[in-house]
Amino acid sequence: MHPITYLPALKRLTRYGTYAIALSVCAAISASLSASSPLSNESARTEQPLHWQQIQSLGKNQDVYFHAWGGDPQINAYLQWAAKQVDDQYNITLVHVKLSDTSEAVSRVLAEKSANNNTKGSVDLIWINGANFATMSENSLLLKGWANKLPNFSLTDPDNNPSVNLDFGIPTDGMESPWGQASLTFYYDSLALDKPPTTLNELKSWTKRHPGRFSYPKPPDFLGMSFLKYALIMLHQQNDAKTGENISAQLNLPVSAQNKELVLEPLWDFLDELHPSLWRQGKQFTQSGAQMRRLVDDTELNVAFTFSAPEIPAAVQRYDLPQSIRSYAMRDGSLSNTHFVGIPYNASHPEAAQLVANFLLSPEAQAYKQTPAIWGDKTVLVQSMLSPKQQAVFIDKKPHPSALPFDAIKHTVSEPHPSWVDAIMQGWQMRYGVSK
Numbered sequence: 001m002h003p004i005t006y007l008p009a010l011k012r013l014t015r016y017g018t019y020a021i022a023l024s025v026c027a028a029i030s031a032s033l034s035a036s037s038p039l040s041n042e043s044a045r046t047e048q049p050l051h052w053q054q055i056q057s058l059g060k061n062q063d064v065y066f067h068a069w070g071g072d073p074q075i076n077a078y079l080q081w082a083a084k085q086v087d088d089q090y091n092i093t094l095v096h097v098k099l100s101d102t103s104e105a106v107s108r109v110l111a112e113k114s115a116n117n118n119t120k121g122s123v124d125l126i127w128i129n130g131a132n133f134a135t136m137s138e139n140s141l142l143l144k145g146w147a148n149k150l151p152n153f154s155l156t157d158p159d160n161n162p163s164v165n166l167d168f169g170i171p172t173d174g175m176e177s178p179w180g181q182a183s184l185t186f187y188y189d190s191l192a193l194d195k196p197p198t199t200l201n202e203l204k205s206w207t208k209r210h211p212g213r214f215s216y217p218k219p220p221d222f223l224g225m226s227f228l229k230y231a232l233i234m235l236h237q238q239n240d241a242k243t244g245e246n247i248s249a250q251l252n253l254p255v256s257a258q259n260k261e262l263v264l265e266p267l268w269d270f271l272d273e274l275h276p277s278l279w280r281q282g283k284q285f286t287q288s289g290a291q292m293r294r295l296v297d298d299t300e301l302n303v304a305f306t307f308s309a310p311e312i313p314a315a316v317q318r319y320d321l322p323q324s325i326r327s328y329a330m331r332d333g334s335l336s337n338t339h340f341v342g343i344p345y346n347a348s349h350p351e352a353a354q355l356v357a358n359f360l361l362s363p364e365a366q367a368y369k370q371t372p373a374i375w376g377d378k379t380v381l382v383q384s385m386l387s388p389k390q391q392a393v394f395i396d397k398k399p400h401p402s403a404l405p406f407d408a409i410k411h412t413v414s415e416p417h418p419s420w421v422d423a424i425m426q427g428w429q430m431r432y433g434v435s436k
Contacts, residue, residue, distance in 0.1 A: 052151060056090075059351035063093045066341075066356070067105035068127035070098020078375045081368065086359055092352050097123075102132045109141045109344045121346035125353040129339040131418040133167045133176060136342065143343040146354055147177040152361035157382035163338045164380060168415040169252045176340035177357040180369065180377040183329070183336040183412060184230055185309040185404050191324040192302040199332040200234040204270070206303075207277040213302040215278050217292065218285035219425045226307055228267065228424050230335040233413050235266040237333070251416035255423045263420075264427055271432065282432070297321050310376020313400035327404040333413040338380060367393040372403070 064086075070076060076096065083094035099105060105126050112121050128136070136142045147153060148165075156164040156178055164178040165171060188196040192213075197206040207214045217224035236248035250259045275282025279301060286292045293315060295301040306312060315321040341360065343353045359365055363386060366379040383391050399405075 051149065055351045055354050059090060059092070059349070059353075059355040061091045062349040062352035063095060064124045064349055064352045064356050065095045065097050065122060066125040066127075067097045067099055067102075067108075067123050069100070069102065070096065071100065074375050078369055081374075082356075082360065082365060085365070086356050089359070090352070090355050092355060094356060102126070102128055106132050106135055106141070109136070109346070110139060112346055113139070113141065118346045120348050121344050122348070123344045124347045124349045125356060126342050126344065127179070127339065128176065128342045129337065130168045130415065131421060133172075133340070133342065134170055134418045136344075137170065137173075137175060141345055142175040143345050143347065143350055145174040146343065146350075147172065147340075147357070148174040150177060150354065150358040150361060152358050153177065155361065155363070155381045155385045157385050161382060163336075163414070166414070167340060168337065168418045170418070172340070176342045177361060178338050178380040179341050179360055181336060181338050181380055182307050182378065183309065183334040183409055184226055184305055184307055185312070185327055185329060185334070186303060186305045187296075187312050187321075187325055187327045187402070188303045189296060189299070189322065189324050190326045191322070192299070196303055196326075196328060198328065198330055200231055200330070201238075203303075204274055207274060210302065211277045212279050212281075212300075214304075215280075215282075215286050215292065215295070215301060216305075217288050219428050221288055223289045223292075223305070223307055224285070225421060225424065226335055227305065228428065229416060229420070230330075230333070230413070231270060232264070232267045232420075232424070233335065233416065234332050235270055236263070237413075239266060251420060254417055255419040260423055264423065267424070268427065268431060271428075275432065293321060296325070308376070309378075309404040310372045313372060313403040314376070316400065316402045321402070323402075325402045327402060327408070329404065329408040329410070331410065333411045334409045335415065336409075336412040337415045363390045363393070370394060372400070 066079070068075075068079065076098070079094070079096045083096070086092040086094050097105075105123050106128075109121060109123055109126075112118075133142075148158065153164075158164050163181070167176060186196065193210075197203040203214070216227040219225050219228065233248065233251065236251065240246055240248050247262065250263050253259070255263075279286070279295070286295065289304075289306050289311075292301060292304040293306075296304050297320060309327060312321065312325060312327045316323060316325055341357050343350050343357070347353055361380070363381060366381050367390075369375045369377050370379050379394060383394070
């Protein structure tokens, strides 16, 4: 869901579904959601603005080099499907340049700028969010003012949905087009416990009563950092409610010498109390979400979490988790973020990249992407902005028993300013790292 030193928000999503599963569903959905289908035509304006007509004219028959994480077979298969669609519609050749870390593409654009390559860049489109977006924005590496002009951008209801205009609290200023959403989702073994902890306080109390049955990945792992950010936000919301102060507002601002200790001290106090009850007494930590999942499967852990809700039913279906697993959302808040695509300022094919980004925002592409067997990535489109026919294709009529219920997330909380990531990570390493 999920950055300079570690992966974007969704980078740690682990999918081991085969291409066969994706391709078997592809035919049925693609047939009903083809480019000429009513779903596409309903969202298209009968008369496109002159600006967009020009984009279409200039963007056709081009190549688009899309730099995106390539570590997930399901995501890679989805991008192959998207490539086929934009080829059919615009004769665009979409090339997926597979990355192990988004920072690779950021470094490439920065190097091109240093070499005064301002018009013939090798990156046309990039999957990006969080700290990587902050870096590219600060260094003027992104094309500005295009994303909010895409015809399908209005389907995100931007006037009432600030998450599509903010990336970890930083205004996108039309430099990014929203692509998907992810939220911190917890899961548990229903044979091991009847009622899981559903708030941060309940989690701490439950862990004390059941020592060794919970853990979190060691920073700088993205999932581990997400848990720490969730805890920090919840602690300050609780404290603000008691004191009437608004210290939590500092999380939306950059870290400074004045606010760093004030904001982070409650987190260290919480972890000092939590760690002795964790798996291996908090002296060792899991390395990733995949390891947490294995420990749940081995019955060492009873409660764990992911930033990708569809990951859980997928793991159950491939027997990486038992059938008794159930997913849920924390009642006090679900850390959520939106991931985006951006166009570098020096892209060789910026108009074609905009056509691809607009297609990725279409009901057709968003519904297909949200299908669990394809990817399961939550749509950024707001249902009230869609026609009844468009809304219908997003409903999973047979959800898996282990899947997160459709209406489970009652309260979302936004990511803090990206500068807090390094502050949390450095503070954690100093207090709880190997040297300690």
